[in-house]
Amino acid sequence: MMLINCIIRVCLISLLLVSTPQAQLYWGFDNNFDDWKRIGSAPQWENYSLEEAIKWYDQWGGYQGVIVIDAGYHPRLGIDASGGIEKKILLPENARNIIFNIAKEDHDGGFRAILIDQNGYQHSLGDIILKSGDKRQICYDISTLAGSRITLQAYAFGAGTDNSGCDSDAGKCCFEYIGIDSIEIKSSEDIFPIQEVNDAINPPDYLENNIKIIYASDILKNISYKNHVNYDNCVIKGDIDLEDNVIDSPLYITNSIFEGDINFKRTKFNNNISFYGSHFLNDVHFEESVFSRTATFTYVYFYGFAFFKNSQFNNDSYFNYADFSMDAYFSMCKFSGYASFLRSQFLGDSNFDDTEFQKYADFKESNFVGLADYSRAIFIVDADFIGSHFSDNLIFNESKFYTLKLNSISLDSDSELSLTDSGITRYDYSNILVDWNDIRDHLSYDEVVYLSLIRNFKDLGVFDDAYNCYYQYRRESQSIKPWKDLTKYVDILSGLSCGYGVRPSYPLAWSCSLVLFFGLLFWSQKSLQKSICPFMPRDVNNKISSSNKNERSSESISISEAIYFSTLIFFHTHPPAHWYPSGKWKFVVVIEDIAGWLFLAIFVVVLVNRIITW
Numbered sequence: 001m002m003l004i005n006c007i008i009r010v011c012l013i014s015l016l017l018v019s020t021p022q023a024q025l026y027w028g029f030d031n032n033f034d035d036w037k038r039i040g041s042a043p044q045w046e047n048y049s050l051e052e053a054i055k056w057y058d059q060w061g062g063y064q065g066v067i068v069i070d071a072g073y074h075p076r077l078g079i080d081a082s083g084g085i086e087k088k089i090l091l092p093e094n095a096r097n098i099i100f101n102i103a104k105e106d107h108d109g110g111f112r113a114i115l116i117d118q119n120g121y122q123h124s125l126g127d128i129i130l131k132s133g134d135k136r137q138i139c140y141d142i143s144t145l146a147g148s149r150i151t152l153q154a155y156a157f158g159a160g161t162d163n164s165g166c167d168s169d170a171g172k173c174c175f176e177y178i179g180i181d182s183i184e185i186k187s188s189e190d191i192f193p194i195q196e197v198n199d200a201i202n203p204p205d206y207l208e209n210n211i212k213i214i215y216a217s218d219i220l221k222n223i224s225y226k227n228h229v230n231y232d233n234c235v236i237k238g239d240i241d242l243e244d245n246v247i248d249s250p251l252y253i254t255n256s257i258f259e260g261d262i263n264f265k266r267t268k269f270n271n272n273i274s275f276y277g278s279h280f281l282n283d284v285h286f287e288e289s290v291f292s293r294t295a296t297f298t299y300v301y302f303y304g305f306a307f308f309k310n311s312q313f314n315n316d317s318y319f320n321y322a323d324f325s326m327d328a329y330f331s332m333c334k335f336s337g338y339a340s341f342l343r344s345q346f347l348g349d350s351n352f353d354d355t356e357f358q359k360y361a362d363f364k365e366s367n368f369v370g371l372a373d374y375s376r377a378i379f380i381v382d383a384d385f386i387g388s389h390f391s392d393n394l395i396f397n398e399s400k401f402y403t404l405k406l407n408s409i410s411l412d413s414d415s416e417l418s419l420t421d422s423g424i425t426r427y428d429y430s431n432i433l434v435d436w437n438d439i440r441d442h443l444s445y446d447e448v449v450y451l452s453l454i455r456n457f458k459d460l461g462v463f464d465d466a467y468n469c470y471y472q473y474r475r476e477s478q479s480i481k482p483w484k485d486l487t488k489y490v491d492i493l494s495g496l497s498c499g500y501g502v503r504p505s506y507p508l509a510w511s512c513s514l515v516l517f518f519g520l521l522f523w524s525q526k527s528l529q530k531s532i533c534p535f536m537p538r539d540v541n542n543k544i545s546s547s548n549k550n551e552r553s554s555e556s557i558s559i560s561e562a563i564y565f566s567t568l569i570f571f572h573t574h575p576p577a578h579w580y581p582s583g584k585w586k587f588v589v590v591i592e593d594i595a596g597w598l599f600l601a602i603f604v605v606v607l608v609n610r611i612i613t614w
Helices: 002-019 216-224 445-461 462-480 488-503 503-524 537-549 559-569 585-613
Strands: 037-039 052-062 064-067 073-074 079-090 095-102 108-114 122-130 136-139 149-157 179-188 212-215 230-234 234-237 252-255 378-384 401-406 429-431 526-530 554-556 579-581
Touching: 052 108, 052 445, 064 079, 064 095, 064 230, 073 149, 095 108, 095 122, 108 136, 122 136, 149 179, 149 559, 179 212, 179 234, 216 230, 216 234, 230 503, 252 445, 429 445, 445 462, 462 488, 488 559, 488 585, 503 559, 579 585
Parallel strands: 212 234, 230 252, 378 401, 401 429
Antiparallel strands: 037 079, 052 064, 064 179, 073 079, 079 149, 095 136, 095 179, 108 122, 108 149, 526 554, 526 579
16 A cells, blocks of 8 residues: 555656746747836837837847847936836756847947846846947856846846937937847856856956957057057056047947056047946046046946046036945036936045036936035036935035935935035025935034025925924024023923924914813812702802702713813803802913913914915
């Protein structure tokens, strides 16, 4: 019998193993999306949906069966979109690499791959820039997540170089189509031949033949001959010293590693430059340099100090997703074109003091770990910090701006926002877009700043923020007054009774509390009586009671009746005639009546103040 059971169990297990489908490890998109889901956003063109931005094509870019994804980034047109596809996947226990076959028909565009693990953590596999006509096979190492369930995402994003689809506005990103021909997960131990690997700083040994080694002397020679310098996916060995030079030809060194020192002090760049996706392992010096055309530092990693002090950017400049590991110095710079630091990382101090931004300055969703200093900075148009995070102080002392956008920013608990002598305190045209709750506990006290912010919120029609800002201002003002100052006690009384004139809920809360207090007091002390014969005068009741000691003319009221009596007294309504206080408690009733008049007057004044004054 036991032998039969064992045979049955073995058969069932074998059947399950045979019937269990193997995890899919290859998607060729030969006929459709292969169950991959559209994600992200479509460029905000008219009547342009995500279904239009992410489509399957029978033939595209020289491949058959391709998912084509659109993206775009053009701040002046309000375009900021990145489309993609995703799928939940169970990785094999021996998973090693994931390979993407991608293509680009025309213009340029960016490709990004992301893994999301079981805990929801995102693992960025890397970003690749494709130029017109490119076909690439991209491989990433995923061995650390082998055997786990993951969500794989593949995005297109705007590259933002001169080969963009926006022909009339170079440097902006439109029509950034990327085609995905196939996706494959490799589980064998054999190294798959690849063209790109997500390991920029320390490339694996087996990539030595795939990454080009370029010597700094070759770059210097090409520049001296005014040749077009264009290198991608290289390791630059040696120092580059072009101090006090003029570079007339375009300079493109992208997705590369600079191992030596970089010195471009007082260099004039008369053409476009791009260091997109490159890594500078040492300090970089661009002090007092002039960038006459578009300057692209998107996805650049600065591992040392970044010196751009007193430089001029005469055209658009892009530092999107840049990573500054040490201090970044942009003091006294002049940005004549669009300046974008979108989603950049400033791990050290960021110094933008005395810097002038003549057009839109974009710092959206950036992370400032060190001090962010914009003292005496001039923003001719808008300064956009929406969604940025600040771990240290944020300083705008003596700065000038038209609109300072601080919506949805976050500051660490010990961070301060300083606006002393900034534009909002001196110019009527300056305004700040910010949620009061985001800065409430971080604003350094300055009476002029507080009053200017109150006016700012009123002008913008954000009255709740204006009330809350005024309330905080009065509290801060009260806290710094000495106890010997009599106005401090007036402020304390004003704050407790009516929230300094902007909290109508305070007198209402006090009223309810006092009604309850007096009602419980009357009931607990049995200080209220009611006549047993309510239709007879009280003196007649008393005579009856005195003539017949066995009969009472009155009795104590219940707790609910006591609270009812207190409510009528507080709100100046006559209680029933046969209810009356005993002895000296009639004076307590008078006190409650006066308190009722007082808090009613306070409530009306505060309400009128909010309706009319604000």
